[in-house]
Amino acid sequence: MSEIVVNARDVTKVYKMGEFDVHALRGVSLDIARSEVVSIMGPSGSGKSTLMNVLGCLDRPTDGEYLLDGEKVENLSDDQLSSIRNRKVGFVFQSFNLLPRQTALTNVVLPLRYAGVNNQEAHERAMAALEKVGLGDRIKHRPNELSGGQQQRVAIARSLVNDPAVILADEPTGALDSKSGQEIMELLLKMNEEQGTTLIFVTHDPRIAAMTQRTIHLKDGLVEEDGL
């Protein structure tokens, strides 16, 4: 097996809800290799969103170990987590999450600005990313001037622009019609083929899971089945 990018050992996550503890993850262990395409499935309440938050460094695990691209994550501060997300993780959300008043280009530039990349280089890289997703002629458009599929392409360009170790896609086709959903899936898979980007899909859509090499089923905060 090639180099491991995602390495989670006995990851647990406990939320306090008033007086009760909610065990969202009860000990998840996962290895995902570079350039792998993985889907994480499970019914609602299975902990797949929590797992995505932990894998994406949006949240710390309560217990267990997590190495992302060789960096320990579990004890980092908020700002250190920001920095790791900035360098190693790209997000594609169901609802795109673009800044509505900014153009496609500035939306894609955003992660580079927080990375401290200088303006000119940031713009060049953002342009390149937008061209890769086929929006080279739409860079000055604002999200409300773009179709859903195009908006998701901008989001993909934004997730790619920092050359991350892993892209986490949370129901990336959930807000799209089936045709543009299909196109988005194809685009993401093409990025994997061309650039070797590691892809993790979080979904409950079996059609998406069918397009990935490996599907991890979660249930009640545990890995029920890992199609390794």
Add this chain to the structure above:
Amino acid sequence: MKIFQIILEALDSLIANKMRSGLTMLGIVIGVAAVIAMMAIGAGVQNSITGQIEGIGTNLIFVSSGNQQQDVRNPKPLTLADADALADPLAAPSILAVAPSVGTNQEVSAGRESSRISVTGVTPAYANVANETIAEGEFISQEWLQGRSAVAVIGPDTAERLFGYSVGTIGETIRIAGTPYRVVGVLEAKGGSGFGSQDDRVLIPLTTAQSRLIQRNVRDSVDSIQVQAVNSESVAAATEEISQILRTRHHTEVGIDDFTLFSQDSILNIAQSITGILTVFLGGIAGISLLVGGIGIMNIMLVSVTERTREIGLRKAVGARKRDILVQFLTESMLLSLLGGLVGILLAVALAYGIGAIAAASGTPIDPSITLSAVLLATLFSMSVGLLFGIYPANRAANLQPVEALRYE
């Protein structure tokens, strides 16, 4: 991120909500305008009062009878002889000139016009000491003083009042308490207003006043003596010399003077401290509106943070640190208040001159002065208002957890 970009982005987001940003700014605009305008008017009042006090003369010490702070048995009145003693250059080298005077309000009439006007008996030295210049004719001379002549020098407003014109009244006759006096001179207008116009008065020889007009118990007594020091440095020395001479002449007990000295400086100081307090008071009240404006900013920024929770979550997801978010929101609130402050300064200029014009029209001219320091202060103050009231909302934004922020609907 570069400062320039941060400011541009903040401007962009303020422009996106024009109405809201404008109304929020209005609070600061009004606050800053009120503070600067009030300070300008305060400074104007101070200048005009200071100017009036300085118009009385320079380096003056006012000597009056009695002691306001202590009970003194049988205080002796000031007399012409006291004044002569003070004028002795050997005994009092710091004293340049001495001008004793008596004064009351009298019925002054000319033809059918009649009015109660301040009448002061003075010596020729009074012209220099009190900074009076003659527009027409001449001032009261030594001969008229010695001759107890029935002559009068009148102020320009008095001439206007009694004769209807201020030029060419020399040789006319006015009646003071029924007695005719010949007008020998008209004073130059001093302008100003407030306590007792300097331009509406009648001056007659001191001796004439003492013998004919103003009867006092003690012969030769005068109401007050104005002493002019040689220069501003010698005011203190002159004060000491006056005290020494008068104590000796009045045989006062040690530590209990039967006269009171009051220097022009101390009047100036009092006036300045009163107007200073007034300015601070007005500015403070105006400052409250600035405070209210600041609360408005805080309110709007809190709304904005809530509205943009998802945006904050996204920014954090792609790598924004706490500081980035903090700076972003602080820049917005400071930009709001700074822009408000700049508009406020413009409004303040209009406001100050508007009030100045109204004051001038109603006869009490105030020349509002907007100083650079007031403008800088207001700019700085409005920015710090933005900073102060922006900190809480910005901090709230910066501390949002990305997971929760992204989930926010």
